[in-house]
Amino acid sequence: MNKVTKHDLNKHNFSGGPGVLPETVLEQLKESIVAVPDVGLSILGINHRSDWFAVVVAELEENIQNLLGLPKDYHCLFLQGGATQQFSMVPMTLLKGKTQSAEYLQTGYWSNKVIAEARREGPVHVSWSGQAAGFTRLPKDEEIEFNPGAPYLHYVSNETVEGLQFHRIPGRDDVPRICDMSSDFLSAPRAFDKFSMIYAHAQKNIGPAGVTVVVVKDELLKDAPRDLPAFLDYRAQIDARSILNTPPVFSIYVVLLVTRWLRDSIGGLAAMADLNMKKASALYRAIDASDDFYCGRVVKEDRSTMNVVFNLKTKDLEHQFLASAQEAGFSGLNGHRSIGGIRASLYNGLQLSAVENLIDFMENFKKCHS
Structure with a gap:
């Protein structure tokens, strides 16, 4: 060639992150950095409390729920702190003070990091580990040791470092599934309603760094602690429609453009x-x-x-x-x-x-x- x-x-950007954005999205961003159509202001200077941005958040919530095919008892949040913050927020919300261990699958580099953070908050049981095999494969269903009384099961759907990906949904339907989908979110259809929570930082498939999409089922939060800092409380973020504090306006806008591209250009x-x-x-x-x-x-x-x-x-x-x-x-x-x-x-x-x-x-x- x-x-x-x-x-x-x-x-020809094959980077593991930040990932390449669609050309049409880049063209729209080029224009919006100077002036967003119908607004006249640069996207870098639009107030996060404006009516325009509230409409952006509402449309993005709707686009993601429609792309995932989720019912109305799920909420979409656009948070900061990357997936790394979710490594802690999840066990702070669901594990702290519990006597039953949460179930985690240890499948590679990122799940190692997730497990280390979860252990700061409560008891963790590694249901299966691929460490002995050098993280060159994923578990078969019969190899995973599940506790049916566990508060939740957590796994990483795609390990970017080792190049491993689940092509099925592991776990039991009676144990809430939490999944880090940072590197394959919105890349393929799944039975997303089998998950109680999905989170994905944006810098792979859906936008630039700065925003993390969290999709959470309302029922999962019913027994969450009441003494969490508001910034780290999913319920407070839901009530504030992801604008509890100054959100990453630019990054959220890019994700909106990507969801429109997925819906309208890709199908x-x-x-x-x-x-x-x-x-x-x-x-x-x-x-x-x-x-x-x-x-x-x-x-x-x-x-x-x-x-x-x-x-x-x-x-x-x-x-x-x-x-x-x-x-x-x-x-x-x-x-x-x-x-x-x-x-x-x-x-x-x-x-x-x-x-x-x-x-x-x-x-x-x-x-x-x-």
């Missing part, structure tokens, strides 16, 4: 899933057909459609690959600092043509270095 021009760099989550599967399948086929020049890390049935993680035979060859890819105009292919290797993140905004260009590059690199 020809070298990617600077004009195309956004299209919903089923259509988005088809596009994401085409991207992931094409790249995995190229890896599998490389005669082990490119080596996947995880078992095939648990491969992520969002983060394709692989290695080359030597560290030196990986360094050459990354340097050559950078020179060719591809960005963000470095593996996570904790495990190295190569990682191609295929979030919603990345086009199929970018994946096809990467595959061409990989085939040419293999010819030159076999």
